[in-house]
Amino acid sequence: MxxxxxxxxxxxxxxVLDDTVTGLKDRVERKGAECKGPHQEQPExxxxxxxxRCQPGEQCDPWNYTVYTRWLEIHGSDHIARxxxxxxxxxxxRVEVDVERRASQAxx
Numbered sequence: 535m536x537x538x539x540x541x542x543x544x545x546x547x548x549x550v551l552d553d554t555v556t557g558l559k560d561r562v563e564r565k566g567a568e569c570k571g572p573h574q575e576q577p578e579x580x581x582x583x584x585x586x587r588c589q590p591g592e593q594c595d596p597w598n599y600t601v602y603t604r605w606l607e608i609h610g611s612d613h614i615a616r617x618x619x620x621x622x623x624x625x626x627x628r629v630e631v632d633v634e635r636r637a638s639q640a641x642x
Contacts (some may be wrong), residue, residue, distance in 0.1 A: 536637075539615035542605040542630040543623075548577075550624050555604045558618055567611035575603040 541558075545551040555572045562569040578601045584594040608615045612633075619631055 536610050536635075537612050537615075538634045538636055539608045539612065539619075540605055540632040540634070541608070541615075541618065542603065542632070543627055544601055544603050544630075545624075545627045546599055546601055547624075547626045548600075548602045550626055551602050551604055554623060554627055555606065558621065559606055562606070562608055562611075562614055562618060565611070565614050567614045568609040569606055570609070571606040572604040573606075577602050 543551060543555055552572075559569050559572060580599050580601065582597045582599075584597055586592045586594050608618070615633075619629070623629060
């Protein structure tokens, strides 16, 4: 059985996100682990209504922002995946970790 760790990174700052994810991928590969990615999703555009007071009808211009998503897959090497997850990331980046156990393709 092989463990695949998927790290999903989200941020509103695309430049910091890309630099961080690229740096982590390089670090994983230097340590000898198999790493796929970074993959990306379409940016999510959000609009949040703002109100000047707590009264209905007194609405200001909405706040618009974009969230960018990148993800990496680390195959095997769970100790390296743990080390990457423990890395201090910039405050603007959120990370989600998913570990999946996959059967080896060679024995089917």
